[in-house]
Amino acid sequence: MKKLLRYLASLVAVIIVLAIWVWNSNTGQDWLLEKAVNTAFNRPLTIDKYDGLKVFLCGTSSPIPAPNRAQTCVAVLAGESLYLVDAGAGSAQVAAIGRLPLERLEAVFLTHFHSDHIAALPEFNLNSWVAGRPEPLLIFGPAGVSEVVDGLNNAYRLDLTYRVAHHGEKLLPPGLGVMQARLMQPGSVLSRGDLTITSFLVNHDPVRPAVGYRFDYRGRSVVISGDAIITPGLIKAAMEADLMLQDSLSLPIIKSLEKASAGSRMEKILIDIQDYHAHTSDLSALVDQTGVRQLALYHLVPPPQNALFEKIFSRDLPAGTVLTQDGMIFELPAESEDIVRIDP
Ligand SMILES: [Zn+2]
Ligand SMILES: [Zn+2]
Structure with a gap:
C-alpha cells in the first residue's frame, strides 16, 4: 500500500x-x-443550415452602454440563408464570436437610421466579404437607405482598395465589397423561396419612417419590432406570431436615472426617450391582443445590469416573457409549434 x-x-x-x-x-x-x-478553427458553427427559423441575438442593447451587450442586431437563419435586422455597434464581434455563417449573409434589413442600428454595417460587409459571400451585400430599408449606404460605401472606399491591393482580387473581388441599397417601402413584402419578409410601419416619432419586419417561413413566424411604441399597426403585424422581439423601456428605472441626473444634460435626454420606446407596462396588452406565443424583449432601455435591475425591468410583464442576452438563440422548427430557447 x-x-x-x-x-x-x-x-x-x-x-x-x-x-x-x-x-x-x-x-x-x-x-x-x-x-x-x-x-x-474547427469549432462548429453556432447556427447552421436549419429546417425552420433560427434567431441569434447579436446585440440586445440600446444606446445606453452596458458591459457584455452590443447594440441592436438580430440574425435570422431561414433554411440556409442568413439575414440581419439592424447592425448596432459591437454586434459584428458578437456574430464573429458566435460563428455565424456570414458567407451566407444575403441581406441586412434596417428598421431606421439611428446610429445604434447601423454602426456595424461596414464590419458585417467586410466580414462577410472576407468569409466568401458570393453576391454584394444588400441593405434593405425605408426611404433614406440609399443615403446611409452610399455614405458608408464612400467612407470605406479607401479601406476596400487597401484590402484588395493586399489580398488580391481573386480572394476579394472588389464588386462584392460594395454594399447595395434597396428601398423597401413599409407594407411591402419580399419573397425568397419559402421565406417572406414583410416590412411594416411603426411609431418611433420623430424618426420617420421607422419600420419593423416579420419573417414567415414554413409555418413559423418571427416579428422584430425595431424601435417602436405599441400601435394598432404593430399589433396587426404581430398577429399570431410564434416569436416577437420587442423594443422595451423600463419606466421605473429610467425615472430613477432621470431623478439622479436632475439638472444635467442627461436629464433632458432621459425625459425625451420615454415617449418613443414601448414601456414594459404596455406589453401584457400586446400579448393579449396579438396572441404572440413567445414575447422576448431586446433593445433594452436601459439594459439591466444586475439582478435587482432585472427584477424591476420584469415588473408587469406577461408570464414567460424573456429578457434577451447577446448570444441567445431561439429555434423554431418548420411545421411545428415548438420554440426552443438556448441561453448563451
Ligand atoms: Zn435604437
Ligand atoms: Zn431609434
Whole structure:
C-alpha cells in the first residue's frame, strides 16, 4: 500500500514538473498554441443550415452602454440563408464570436437610421466579404437607405482598395465589397423561396419612417419590432406570431436615472426617450391582443445590469416573457409549434 502511494506521489510530481515545463518553455507553449488554434478553427458553427427559423441575438442593447451587450442586431437563419435586422455597434464581434455563417449573409434589413442600428454595417460587409459571400451585400430599408449606404460605401472606399491591393482580387473581388441599397417601402413584402419578409410601419416619432419586419417561413413566424411604441399597426403585424422581439423601456428605472441626473444634460435626454420606446407596462396588452406565443424583449432601455435591475425591468410583464442576452438563440422548427430557447 505504501509502495503504491509512493508510486502515485512520484507520478504526480512528474506530471507537475512536465506541466511547468510545457507552460514555461517555447516548445511547450507552441504545442499548446497549435492545439488551441486547431480547436478554435474547427469549432462548429453556432447556427447552421436549419429546417425552420433560427434567431441569434447579436446585440440586445440600446444606446445606453452596458458591459457584455452590443447594440441592436438580430440574425435570422431561414433554411440556409442568413439575414440581419439592424447592425448596432459591437454586434459584428458578437456574430464573429458566435460563428455565424456570414458567407451566407444575403441581406441586412434596417428598421431606421439611428446610429445604434447601423454602426456595424461596414464590419458585417467586410466580414462577410472576407468569409466568401458570393453576391454584394444588400441593405434593405425605408426611404433614406440609399443615403446611409452610399455614405458608408464612400467612407470605406479607401479601406476596400487597401484590402484588395493586399489580398488580391481573386480572394476579394472588389464588386462584392460594395454594399447595395434597396428601398423597401413599409407594407411591402419580399419573397425568397419559402421565406417572406414583410416590412411594416411603426411609431418611433420623430424618426420617420421607422419600420419593423416579420419573417414567415414554413409555418413559423418571427416579428422584430425595431424601435417602436405599441400601435394598432404593430399589433396587426404581430398577429399570431410564434416569436416577437420587442423594443422595451423600463419606466421605473429610467425615472430613477432621470431623478439622479436632475439638472444635467442627461436629464433632458432621459425625459425625451420615454415617449418613443414601448414601456414594459404596455406589453401584457400586446400579448393579449396579438396572441404572440413567445414575447422576448431586446433593445433594452436601459439594459439591466444586475439582478435587482432585472427584477424591476420584469415588473408587469406577461408570464414567460424573456429578457434577451447577446448570444441567445431561439429555434423554431418548420411545421411545428415548438420554440426552443438556448441561453448563451
Ligand atoms: Zn435604437
Ligand atoms: Zn431609434
